[in-house]
């Protein structure tokens with residue numbers, strides 16, 4: 001795990017091109033901006049090539065696309081591959097909506113996606129593992145999460161982040177678990193969307209995307225955990241506000257002291 005990449009990120013201020021969803025777009029922009037990246041969003045296919053060229057990473061969030069946006073998403077995916085930019089996908093609610101799974105599966109078949117970041121319900125769906133996803137939430141399942149994440153990585157030929165109380169990051173063989181976090185993340189819609197774009201930001205400065213995925217999970221979950229430790233009750237609003245502060249203020253030393261993870265070769 002390369003925690004020092006936090007400082008590289010802040011020095012390089014990578015541009016992250018996000019196709020976001022209308023629910024959480026501002027949290028995503030402010031979250032990665034606070035951390036030290038430079039967000040840019042667009043819904044216009046005509047400027048897709050310029051966007052991808054200027055970006056250090058591309059994040060496709062599939063949270064609320066229209067048919068017209070699918071055409072834009074497809075063009076951006078193709079351009080990200082053409083210009084060799086790291087490509088991250090957040091397959092929102094693919095475990096709950098058949099149409100979304102069809103669209104996401106087709107994207108994954110047509111493009112080289114480097115990192116998939118989803119919760120257990122979403123990663124299980126892309127692994128074709130039986131699971132009861134619930135809307136945008138992880139839902140219920142009794143399969144082993146490491147096995148689910150590995151199956152998804154192998155099937156989709158990508159690094160997979162299965163986020164939740166423990167984040168599981170795998171390339172299909174090696175596994176890293178990040179134990180940080182707080183249940184307060186679940187009280188703020190879009191925590192996962194923010195994480196996916198934080199993953200893009202790290203992939204923009206760390207050419208080893210497996211390392212980038214791990215470092216992003218440890219950084220984001222540690223920031224939330226550090227905020228939760230300052231609250232005296234479940235305060236979702238205060239948590240969100242302080243999460244932005246912490247993403248900005250957290251030092252490498254704070255991160256190193258907080259991060260709890262294990263890597264299995």
Ligand SMILES: Nc1ncnc2c1ncn2[C@@H]1O[C@H](COP(=O)(O)OP(=O)(O)OP(=O)(O)O)[C@@H](O)[C@H]1O
Nearest residue numbers: 119163164165181182183185189190191192193221
């Ligand atoms: N119960 C929990 N305890 C600790 N950390 C958690 C818990 N649930 C989620 N997290 C953390 O929350 C962050 C977002 O992950 P999550 O799996 O909730 O995404 P998501 O389901 O896609 O969220 P959203 O749909 O709101 O965007 C990750 O950093 C994860 O580690």
Ligand SMILES: Cc1ncsc1CCO
Nearest residue numbers: 021023063064092136190
């Ligand atoms: C609530 C919601 N609905 C579509 S996207 C989204 C935000 C979480 O991704």
Ligand SMILES: [Mg+2]
Nearest residue numbers: 092136192193
């Ligand atoms: Mg999500």
